[in-house]
Amino acid sequence: MTMIKRASIVIIGGGIIGCSIAYNLAKMGCKNIVLLERNTLASGSTGRCGAGIRQQFGTEMNCILARESIKIFENLSQELDYDIELNQGGYLILAYTEKEVNQFKKNVALEQSLGIDARFITVEEAKEIAPPLNTEGVLAATFCPTDGHANPFNTNFAYAEAAQRLGVKIYNFTEVREIKTEDNRIVSVSTDKGGVQTPIIINAAGGYSGEIGKMAGVEIPVYSQRHQILITEPVDHLFKPMLMSISRNFYCQQTPQGSIIMGFGDPDEPKGHDIGSSWQFAQEMAKKMTAVVPLLKEVSMVRQWSGLYNMSPDSQPIVGEHPQVNGFYMAVGFSGHGFMLAPVASRLMAELILKGRTSIPIDKLDIERFERGELIIEPSVV
Amino acid sequence: MKDETIICRCEDVTWGEIRQALEKGYTTLDEIKRVTRAGMGRCQGTTCRRIILREIAKFCHKSIEEVAMSTFRPPTKPVKLGTLAGDDND
Numbered sequence: 069m070t071m072i073k074r075a076s077i078v079i080i081g082g083g084i085i086g087c088s089i090a091y092n093l094a095k096m097g098c099k100n101i102v103l104l105e106r107n108t109l110a111s112g113s114t115g116r117c118g119a120g121i122r123q124q125f126g127t128e129m130n131c132i133l134a135r136e137s138i139k140i141f142e143n144l145s146q147e148l149d150y151d152i153e154l155n156q157g158g159y160l161i162l163a164y165t166e167k168e169v170n171q172f173k174k175n176v177a178l179e180q181s182l183g184i185d186a187r188f189i190t191v192e193e194a195k196e197i198a199p200p201l202n203t204e205g206v207l208a209a210t211f212c213p214t215d216g217h218a219n220p221f222n223t224n225f226a227y228a229e230a231a232q233r234l235g236v237k238i239y240n241f242t243e244v245r246e247i248k249t250e251d252n253r254i255v256s257v258s259t260d261k262g263g264v265q266t267p268i269i270i271n272a273a274g275g276y277s278g279e280i281g282k283m284a285g286v287e288i289p290v291y292s293q294r295h296q297i298l299i300t301e302p303v304d305h306l307f308k309p310m311l312m313s314i315s316r317n318f319y320c321q322q323t324p325q326g327s328i329i330m331g332f333g334d335p336d337e338p339k340g341h342d343i344g345s346s347w348q349f350a351q352e353m354a355k356k357m358t359a360v361v362p363l364l365k366e367v368s369m370v371r372q373w374s375g376l377y378n379m380s381p382d383s384q385p386i387v388g389e390h391p392q393v394n395g396f397y398m399a400v401g402f403s404g405h406g407f408m409l410a411p412v413a414s415r416l417m418a419e420l421i422l423k424g425r426t427s428i429p430i431d432k433l434d435i436e437r438f439e440r441g442e443l444i445i446e447p448s449v450v
Numbered sequence: 451m452k453d454e455t456i457i458c459r460c461e462d463v464t465w466g467e468i469r470q471a472l473e474k475g476y477t478t479l480d481e482i483k484r485v486t487r488a489g490m491g492r493c494q495g496t497t498c499r500r501i502i503l504r505e506i507a508k509f510c511h512k513s514i515e516e517v518a519m520s521t522f523r524p525p526t527k528p529v530k531l532g533t534l535a536g537d538d539n540d
Contacts, residue, residue: 373523
């Protein structure tokens with residue numbers, strides 16, 4: 069496919085964020101949208117993610133965004149005409165410390181006040197929800213039955229194919245080399261396959277969004293960090309919900325096809341773009357999860373891999389136009405929550421660009437919050 | 451090859467599913483794997499990878515050497531989590 073010369077909007081990044089923004093812009097009537105992907109769709113963080121979707125957060129904005137995202141996920145297979153394999157088995161978040169018990173009570177009160185079906189439950193109730201769970205050390209838990217996960221590949225391809233049906237042009241194996249501005253205004257983008265003139269660029273480059281920012285001459289305060297993950301062979305259904313702990317640092321979920329996927333965040337992981345796999349991770353992960361679900365000792369790991377979290381200083385995304393570069397929009401720094409927030413974030417981004425206002429306020433997610441010192445402190449992240 | 455022919459025996463992926471993915475424009479091994487799950491099962495593509503490579507080459511009128519290989523991920527063969535965790539005595 070030869071490169072188009074002029075576009076109304078160029079999106080950089082063919083992950084879930086870029087493809088869902090492309091779809092929502094096209095759905096709202098925008099024409100002549102181009103999406104550039106360096107490799108193939110879902111080859112970066114989206115295709116490597118744990119694919120969990122939860123509404124159990126500790127700040128009002130995160131709860132509202134996640135709640136609205138789930139609503140979109142619930143109808144997405146139909147809307148996009150592609151089975152995204154949404155599986156709402158709930159998230160069972162285990163409290164192992166008194167501090168967590170207190171925090172979770174506050175979170176649940178907040179979530180319930182916002183119409184999220186989360187509840188604070190006893191150890192016995194947790195055991196009923198996930199019978200193979202070893203409850204040793206567990207003090208209490210929270211459970212939200214409408215949380216769950218979806219197939220990240222299918223969701224990414226579903227958005228991309230729907231966007232293409234609406235006229236979006238997607239270029240794979242096309243790497244952005246340079247972004248040109250004039251009088252602090254976006255004018256064009258150059259790639260290894262040719263240049264495109266455009267007044268608007270959307271940075272949806274995930275783990276490489278900081279590098280794209282530099283091309284536009286701006287410093288985005290994000291960095292990338294490897295997160296490792298592993299998956300087992302498919303086995304009979306053992307438990308329905310995502311099992312998660314913040315203090316013990318793990319998440320673990322059985323997919324509808326039977327494989328069990330699990331990961332944790334290494335606090336000593338250096339910043340950078342390494343996406344290798346380590347033996348130490350597999351060992352530590354196996355130790356953690358066989359202690360929580362002893363049955364897993366008999367289940368075999370078949371594959372491990374890793375992907376990048378694109379982290380912001382407060383682990384919250386940066387969404388909006390850059391104040392110094394007219395036409396340079398960012399949907400970056402999702403800090404491990406890009407997949408679950410994509411349906412709502414992409415819709416809001418399309419509203420922001422085409423209407424200049426959003427149906428849910430996201431002005432607090434602007435890049436200038438760091439300079440103002442108005443960081444959003446979310447107590448519930450892994 | 452018939453559409454019903456199973457190409458990936460671990461994940462039960464048929465030639466028909468792979469053919470449809472190719473026709474939609476997914477013409478790399480990584481994309482076919484992500485769209486159909488072929489090669490993601492217990493044997494990690496040991497059986498089906500070569501067949502899919504050959505079919506991609508044929509579909510794209512390329513030689514097999516020109517088709518990019520997918521990433522080989524550890525472990526080489528399945529390992530029990532109990533063994534990894536160090537609970538086995540053997």
